[in-house]
Amino acid sequence: MLFTNYNTKKKIIALVDCNSFYVSCERLFNPKISQSPVVVLSNNDGCVIARSAEAKKIGIKMGEPYFKIKNIVTINNVQVFSSNYALYGDISRRIMTILKNLFPIIEYYSIDEAFLDLSNMSIKNMNNFIIDIKKTIYQNTGIPVSIGVGSNKTLSKIANHLAKKNIEGVVDLTKLTQEEINNILKNIDIEDVWGVGRQLSNLYKKNKINNAYELKYSSSSWIKKNTNVFGLKTVMELNGASCITLETSEKKKRKSCCVSKSFGNKVESFEELKEAVVTHCLNAAEKIREDEQLVKSVIVFIRTSPFDKHLFLSRSEKIDLAISTDDSMILSRACVDALKKIFAKGYRYQKAGVVFLGLVNNNEYGQNLFVDKNSQKSNSLMKAIDSMNVKFGRNSLTLADSGVGHCWKMRRDHSSKIDTSHFDFLPTVKSG
DNA sequence: TCTGGGGTCCTAGGACCC
């Protein structure tokens, strides 16, 4: 007989997810809109990326282009905001800090979600316990959250999906019987299962797998043959196994870094494209320097709008650097070289971007025979630029190639302009 | 007129080696 030292103790995983996060952040500083329908738009005021419950109710869909819903917005007096990622990032850090202090085993899954491992805690009443977490976050930040608990990540996602719909805002699946869980899974549409996107849900529906219950009891050999290991893991987790582990490392470092933006107005000239590409390159360079990483190769891509039926163009060029670097000068030179190779006249470009690949820690790259003596000088120059930009705002100190006019820059017609680092935005409290 | 941005991971297929 084969013995393994698997920890067979049942896992307890909680997923904390902020409700309509970007909307909730805007409401924090604007309590007057706490009952109104509110939406937050993507960069360039392009699409709807967050909706309040009221906005959902009047039929505004996730990802819908803003220009298509302008009528609904006017008729229903919907409050519209351009996205303010500096604000959302700041509120997110506050919430994650609270959670980290309470629960050391935590995965920061996204800007508004975290997985907690509660397996080793002695919790008498799970429902009361997670209601307390919810209250603590609300009291300290003003952001409402939902919490779902299950025996693995996939089931905690499903629990959270249900928690969003009930009044308490929390759901615990760990005390339920198999039959009770199955009845719940029968009411979860296949496309609402974590890890099942558009392609997979089409495939599943064609094969008569329409809900989470049917996926749970589908043939694993069929799943293995027709999907990938992720598909299989999802099925196993629906069956209660724990296959997708928590990524709990303090700071997950990037493996790649991409900065890309659509233009506020279409761009045709090489000069303007160059300005945009260099600006994106400098922003990406600042990000990877903050994480103390070096870049092995860069990709530059440009494209016209996919909705523009005439003259569609999408091109990219990759350049491998001789030596991994974090030097803005070298990186932007490489980006401009790449752009020269792919630029074509006569197109109305809608988007440009820069991707850094092969990121490594800069201390892993210490002693290179070919690192020239100027690199130390450049190092201190980069540090100086970064600290100036932290002090005076992004792009305040930059390279001449990144331009100064920026007529291609983003549209943000609905910004709340809230800046949590500024005294003007401290809320006023009146007493007596 | 106007349709987001930033990530991760997996797989197939090519190049190369022995």
Place this chain on the structure above:
DNA sequence: TCTGGGGTCCTAGGACCC
């Protein structure tokens, strides 16, 4: 001379997530 086949590594593209 033997020109098959297995292994590894890399990359582009696709799918997924929020």
